[in-house]
Amino acid sequence: MTGGTTACVMMGVMSADRSDRSRTRMTGPERREQLISVGRRLFAEKGFEATTVEEVASSAKVSKPVVYEHFGGKEGLYAVVVDREIQMLLGGIGNALQEGDSARILLERATLALLDYIEQHTDGFRILTRDSPTGQSTGTLSSVLGEVAGQVEHLLAAEFKQRDLETKSAAIHAQMLVGMVALTGQWWLDQRKFKKDQVAAHLVNLAWNGLAGLERHPRLLTTR
Numbered sequence: 001m002t003g004g005t006t007a008c009v010m011m012g013v014m015s016a017d018r019s020d021r022s023r024t025r026m027t028g029p030e031r032r033e034q035l036i037s038v039g040r041r042l043f044a045e046k047g048f049e050a051t052t053v054e055e056v057a058s059s060a061k062v063s064k065p066v067v068y069e070h071f072g073g074k075e076g077l078y079a080v081v082v083d084r085e086i087q088m089l090l091g092g093i094g095n096a097l098q099e100g101d102s103a104r105i106l107l108e109r110a111t112l113a114l115l116d117y118i119e120q121h122t123d124g125f126r127i128l129t130r131d132s133p134t135g136q137s138t139g140t141l142s143s144v145l146g147e148v149a150g151q152v153e154h155l156l157a158a159e160f161k162q163r164d165l166e167t168k169s170a171a172i173h174a175q176m177l178v179g180m181v182a183l184t185g186q187w188w189l190d191q192r193k194f195k196k197d198q199v200a201a202h203l204v205n206l207a208w209n210g211l212a213g214l215e216r217h218p219r220l221l222t223t224r
Contacts (some may be wrong), residue, residue: 032070036062036084040078044123047130048078073134085124089117097151097202103159104208111181111200111207118185119196129186145182149174156211165216177207211218 026034038059042051053074057064071077096109118125128141153174157167181203188199 011145015038021151028070031060031062031066034087035062035067035070035077036080039109040081040123040127044132045128048074048133076131078161082127085121085128088121088124089114089128089144090147092117093148093149097155103155104204107157107177107208108200109206110148111203112196114148114185115200118189122189125185125189141182145178149178152178163214165214173211180207 004069035056036157039051039056044056051074053064056066056074056077060066067073067077071080092113093110096113097106101109128144132192149171153170156170156173160167160170184199184203188194188196194202
């Protein structure tokens with residue numbers, strides 16, 4: 001190989017190396033978003049406990065210190081991922097519950113909003129339903145649904161008042177309605193035997209017609 005040929009080969013290698021580095025070089029915000037995306041996928045697949053900083057760094061093709069620099073550790077990354085999912089879910093349901101429509105329509109819209117989130121953000125929903133850091137009471141599906149139930153409670157209280165029902169029972173009915181939709185959503189995520197609109201229609205049918213037949217002072221037929 002002549003000196004000129006060798007020089008050309010070396011220049012080609014150096015050029016390719018620079019090209020590879022330029023393709024992977026990111027700004028700080030871009031790298032942060034990449035790590036969030038990688039963490040979201042891993043947390044959904046494996047859960048919080050089984051995911052390691054090493055895996056996040058390896059998947060993002062960076063060193064571990066880069067992950068610590070942006071988030072302080074696995075817990076910090078998880079907190080950012082969960083916070084985004086919560087805001088997305090609550091935002092969708094909050095928009096669905098805006099005043100201006102009948103209670104029946106609001107119930108339909110809220111049900112569809114939750115099912116939309118499950119369908120479009122499957123990884124996020126799996127994260128919320130999986131394990132969370134020990135001792136963490138926020139960021140779990142139960143805490144999120146508690147916030148949703150609080151919004152639904154105001155809707156039901158107004159409806160109960162119109163029907164001359166006890167408004168204080170709106171709280172327990174809100175918990176039951178939200179829990180019913182969420183649990184069915186978890187089942188639908190894995191089964192997908194019905195279309196989304198069909199699932200929503202069945203949920204609303206049970207919920208609305210159940211509310212329509214509420215007794216003012218419910219009693220159990222069985223005694224203990």
